[in-house]
Amino acid sequence: MGKNNDRNKINRWYKWLTPGIFVKRWLITSLFGVLFTLLGLAIWVKLTPINRLIEFLIDFLNRITNIIPSYISGPLAFFIGIFLLYWGQTRTFGSITDVLQPENDQELIDVLWNRRQRNKGMKIVAIGGGTGLSTLLRGIKKYSGNITAVVTVADDGGSSGILRRELGVLPPGDIRNCIAALANEETLLTELFQYRFRDGEGLKNHSFGNLFLTAMTDITHDLEKGIAASAKVLAITGRVLPATLDNVVLWAKYADGSVVHGESQIPEKGDKIIDFGCTPQAPKAVPSVLKAIEQAEYIILGPGSLYTSVIPNLLVPEIRRAIARSSAPKIYVCNIMTQPGETDGYTVADHIRAIDTICGVKLFDAVLVQGRQPSSQALRIYADEKSHPVFLDREEVKKLGRRIVKGNVMNENPDNFCIRHDPDLLSKTLIRWYHHKPQYKFWDNN
Incomplete structure (x- = not known):
């Protein structure tokens, strides 16, 4: 001692x-x-x-x-x-x-x-939404303070959906999660920001952070300013930006010809998506997002739901053009498991094709996939919910011109066998690949 x-x-x-x-x-x-x-x-x-x-x-x-x-x-x-x-x-x-x-x-x-040391870190732009992006941010903030999280604002379910419908504000849920993930310490203030009301007419299921962000947006008359003010309260590492300030509504067209509107409704259909887009057709990007991408030294897409977290950011034409122009290394973090109603039966190559089809151009250089299989107990539980590990079809991925980064980035909860990306393992693998990328066409970090 x-x-x-x-x-x-x-x-x-x-x-x-x-x-x-x-x-x-x-x-x-x-x-x-x-x-x-x-x-x-x-x-x-x-x-x-x-x-x-x-x-x-x-x-x-x-x-x-x-x-x-x-x-x-x-x-x-x-x-x-x-x-x-x-x-x-x-x-x-x-x-x-x-x-x-x-x-x-x-x-x-x-x-x-x-x-x-953090402020000397590389300029990283992480693009996505949902719990996947906040998981990445929780780990990557240990390596750099120059992080810009670009978050989708297409959510229309839960507390965010209610605030969107009743007050006409952009959904704050994913933004709130990212701000909390980038907070320097897990303080009482951070817990308060993530607190969700359990009772009370009108308050039940709302999170305090969503209400706070909505109030700050109303006070400042601007979501971006509201986010910045909220970030100062929690003294976060980096910054969080919405992909667009337009009121975006997602739509998906299925194999049977039907079209479903709304982010929360898309996974409910349970059919194969053959086309995907949003209204308005070409939402405007936030200028600071484009500047961050232009200055980025490393761009990370995902992890997160393919059609409802990752691709919505790429539906903003200026964002996908800015990513395509960037000379920074770009990597896509593929999901570990398929998502029922959204990516049923999808392989790693299918995920890549979906992004390429939407963007019309090759946006990223490499794809990060989970190496080790989940436990047999977890596989049985997920199979009951019609979810399976995303299969790595190497040859197809190589035909699409992507390098494969294979690593153990999974966390499996021993109590309920819930499978998620591990913040520390994921960020360590991403940073390690960034520093060794010229040496590998196929890289296995197991």
Whole structure:
């Protein structure tokens, strides 16, 4: 235990000495400021005895060395000075930490280090919606603070759907989840943002965050400004942007010729989708989204429901054109399981074809697929719900010109065998591929 504490202290000192914290330079600047201030005052008031003061100090030091030898008095004075400097700075930073983080055990240098390191991270644009995008953000924020989450605003079910119908606002649900996922700490404020009312006429099933975002949008008269204000409350890493500010309604055409309108109604049909789009036909992109894509160093699509979370963002013509123009590495995170009523029987290549058909152009370079199969218990439970693992048809994927990134990015809940992407495994695999991408046409991270 003692050795660990010593190591932590050494590590903290190393961090203080490392360039890029922007603290040491200002301490040294302050020291020079004190010296110049005293010198300036002495000159200003014509303090001619300043030479006498210097002579007095020299005489005083000579007397000390006559009494105590210089090889003792010198080191003694030196170490007393170092001790006072250390004590003063430690107490100064301790006081700052107590004020800024009264309930946080993390050292101030660790907070500064983590924040500076994240802010130096690559510019990542993550595009999607639903729980898939928020899962990705929860993990990827550990590698960069320059994250822009582009979120679909086509949701018309649940609390978001009610607010959309009754108040005419864009659905805030997916945006709320992404803001909460990017929050720096799982604080009480974050829990409040995600809190869902269980009772109360008119309030039941509404989340506090949805109501808060709706109120902020009404106050600022702009969803983007409302999101920014909400993000400041939670001190999030990165930013969250809606794909469009238009009132988008999704539609899907099926093999039997029928057409269904509304995001929440599309999975209910249970037939093969042969065409997909939205009203209005060409919604306008948010300008800051286009700028983020233009400046991106890494673009990630998904994970999330293919037709109701990922593709809706690509129905905005300016967004898909901006992605196509970007020279940044682009990867699509394929779902682990098929989604009943939406991607029944789909393989990895089918997911890619669906995106290519909508966009009319090849948007991404590689596809990330889950390597290890879920447990037999999970497979049985999902089979009862007509959901199965997405099959990797390698040859078809290669014909579509995509590199295959295979990795274990799955989390299986041991209690209910629920299968989801794991935030840490997913983000680690994505970052690792980004750094090694030139070396691999097929990459297996298992």
